[in-house]
Amino acid sequence: MNKLLLIFLGVLTGLGSLAQGHQQKYNVLMISVDDMNDWAGFLKGYPYPKTPAIDKLAGEGVRFNNAHCAAPLCNPSRSAVLTGMRPGTTGLYNNTYNFNDVLSDVLTLPRYFKNNGYYVAGAGKLFHADYISINDWDEYLLRNRDNIDSNIQKNRVGKAVWAAIDQGDEALDDTKMVDYVIHQLKQEHNKPFFLHCGTYKPHLPWYIPKKYFDMHPLDSIVLPDVNENDFDDIPQMGKEMIKHSGKTWARLKESGKWKEAVQAYLAAQSYADAQIGRLLKALENSNYAGNTIVLLWGDHGWHLGEKHHWTKNTLWEEATRAPLVIKVPGNNSNGRVIDEAVDFMNIYPTLADFCGLEIPEHCEGFSMKELMENPDMPIKQPAITTCGQNNHAMRDEKWRYIHYNDGAEELYDHEKDPIEWTNLANDSRYSNVKSFFKQYLPTRNKEQVEIENYHDGYIRKRGVVVSADNPEGIPLDEYYKN
Numbered sequence: 001m002n003k004l005l006l007i008f009l010g011v012l013t014g015l016g017s018l019a020q021g022h023q024q025k026y027n028v029l030m031i032s033v034d035d036m037n038d039w040a041g042f043l044k045g046y047p048y049p050k051t052p053a054i055d056k057l058a059g060e061g062v063r064f065n066n067a068h069c070a071a072p073l074c075n076p077s078r079s080a081v082l083t084g085m086r087p088g089t090t091g092l093y094n095n096t097y098n099f100n101d102v103l104s105d106v107l108t109l110p111r112y113f114k115n116n117g118y119y120v121a122g123a124g125k126l127f128h129a130d131y132i133s134i135n136d137w138d139e140y141l142l143r144n145r146d147n148i149d150s151n152i153q154k155n156r157v158g159k160a161v162w163a164a165i166d167q168g169d170e171a172l173d174d175t176k177m178v179d180y181v182i183h184q185l186k187q188e189h190n191k192p193f194f195l196h197c198g199t200y201k202p203h204l205p206w207y208i209p210k211k212y213f214d215m216h217p218l219d220s221i222v223l224p225d226v227n228e229n230d231f232d233d234i235p236q237m238g239k240e241m242i243k244h245s246g247k248t249w250a251r252l253k254e255s256g257k258w259k260e261a262v263q264a265y266l267a268a269q270s271y272a273d274a275q276i277g278r279l280l281k282a283l284e285n286s287n288y289a290g291n292t293i294v295l296l297w298g299d300h301g302w303h304l305g306e307k308h309h310w311t312k313n314t315l316w317e318e319a320t321r322a323p324l325v326i327k328v329p330g331n332n333s334n335g336r337v338i339d340e341a342v343d344f345m346n347i348y349p350t351l352a353d354f355c356g357l358e359i360p361e362h363c364e365g366f367s368m369k370e371l372m373e374n375p376d377m378p379i380k381q382p383a384i385t386t387c388g389q390n391n392h393a394m395r396d397e398k399w400r401y402i403h404y405n406d407g408a409e410e411l412y413d414h415e416k417d418p419i420e421w422t423n424l425a426n427d428s429r430y431s432n433v434k435s436f437f438k439q440y441l442p443t444r445n446k447e448q449v450e451i452e453n454y455h456d457g458y459i460r461k462r463g464v465v466v467s468a469d470n471p472e473g474i475p476l477d478e479y480y481k482n
C-alpha cells in the first residue's frame with residue numbers, strides 16, 4: 001500500500017471515529033436525593049434498609065463506600081458540588097444566600113454542559129430553595145408544594161415532623177418531578193443530554209403514604225447506639241454543633257417517640273427510593289440506556305440520635321457520609337466498590353472527564369475516572385468536609401480528623417471505633433496522624449458572605465416549567481398537552 005493511500009485511509013478512519021465519537025457522547029442523568037444518609041441500603045448504615053432501587057443501581061455501577069459531602073447542609077453542599085468550589089472559596093456556609101447572589105457568572109455544572117452542546121433540563125431540588133439560574137438550562141421544572149390532606153394527624157416533636165398519610169404517591173411533589181424527567185427520557189433528543197432529577201424526600205416533613213411506613217414495622221426499628229458520656233471528650237466547638245437540633249433528640253427520647261420518628265425517616269427514604277426506581281426503570285426502557293451515565297448522590301448525611309443529635313450540620317460521620325454511585329455504561333469499573341475516602345468536589349470533574357470535556361480550572365476536586373477504572377490506585381488526599389468558616393473534617397480509610405477554627409481537634413480511629421466515641425486527638429501517640437491531615441487543611445477560608453437584596457432576580461414560581469424564553473413558566477398540565 002502506498003504512503004498516500006495510507007494517509008487517506010487514516011484520515012477516513014479519523015473522520016469516522018470523530019463522527020461516531022460525537023454520536024456516542026455520553027448523556028448524563030444526575031439524581032440528587034435530599035438528606036439521604038448512609039442508611040441507603042448499600043452503605044449499611046442501618047441494619048434493615050428498604051432502598052432496593054438505589055441498591056440495584058449501586059450493584060450495577062461503582063459504589064463509593066466512603067464518600068463525604070463538601071459541607072453537611074443543603075445549600076453549601078449543593079453550591080460546592082455544582083459550582084466546583086469549596087465553601088471556604090465562596091464563603092457559602094449556610095442556607096441564607098444562594099450561589100448566584102454571591103458569585104457572578106460562575107460556570108456551574110449544568111451551564112458547562114450547556115456551553116458544550118448538551119441539552120440541559122431538569123426537575124426538583126438541585127440548588128437550595130429552588131433558585132436556579134435560568135440561563136444555565138434549556139428548561140427546568142420547579143418543584144411545588146406537596147398536596148397533603150389538611151386534616152391529617154401530624155406528629156411534631158421539635159424538628160421531627162411526621163405522619164403516615166392515607167394518600168398515594170401522587171400526593172407528593174417528588175412523584176411529579178420524576179414523571180417530568182421520565183417524560184424527557186421518552187423524547188427524541190438530537191444532541192446529548194444532561195438531565196437532572198432532584199427528590200426533596202427524605203427531607204422533612206415526613207408526611208409519607210402509609211404503605212412506606214408499613215415497610216418498616218415499628219417493632220422492627222433499631223435505634224442508633226448512643227453513648228451517654230460521649231461528649232466528655234469533645235471540645236466546646238463540637239458541643240456547639242448540636243446546641244439547637246440536639247434538643248429534638250432529647251425530647252424524642254423523653255416522649256418515647258424516637259422509634260416512631262426513625263420509622264418515619266425510613267418511610268421517607270423508601271418513598272424516595274421508589275420514585276428513583278421508576279426513573280431508573282424508565283431509563284432502562286428508553287433509547288438511552290446504553291449511553292447514559294447515571295450519577296446518584298445525597299447532599300449530606302443525617303443524625304437520628306447518633307452523637308445526641310438530630311438532623312445535620314456537624315463534622316461527624318453521620319452528617320458527612322452520604323450515598324454516591326456512578327454508573328458509566330460499558331465501563332470496566334461497573335460493579336466495583338471504592339473504599340478510598342473521596343468527597344463530592346469530585347463530582348463535577350468526574351462527569352466532565354467521562355463526557356470528554358476538559359475539567360474547568362476553577363474546579364477544586366479531581367476526576368475519579370482513573371480511580372474507578374483502577375481501584376488499586378492510591379489517592380493521597382483525604383476527603384474534606386467544611387462546616388462554617390474554617391471548621392473542617394477529614395477522612396481517609398482509617399481516620400476522621402476534625403479541626404475547628406479555634407484550634408480544637410478530634411480524631412477517631414474507624415477501624416476500632418466506627419461510631420466515633422473515643423476522641424484520640426489529645427493522645428500524643430497519634431500526633432503524626434494529625435500532622436498528616438493538617439497538611440491538607442484548606443487554606444482558603446473566606447468569611448461568611450453577607451449581602452443585601454439577596455433574592456433579587458430569582459424565579460420563585462412553583463410547579464411550572466421555566467426556560468429562558470419563558471421565565472414565567474408553563475403549568476405542568478399545559479406543558480404536557482403541547
Ligand SMILES: [Ca+2]
Pocket residue numbers: 034035073074203299300
Ligand atoms: Ca439536604
Ligand SMILES: [Ca+2]
Pocket residue numbers: 229230231232233234420421422423
Ligand atoms: Ca466521645
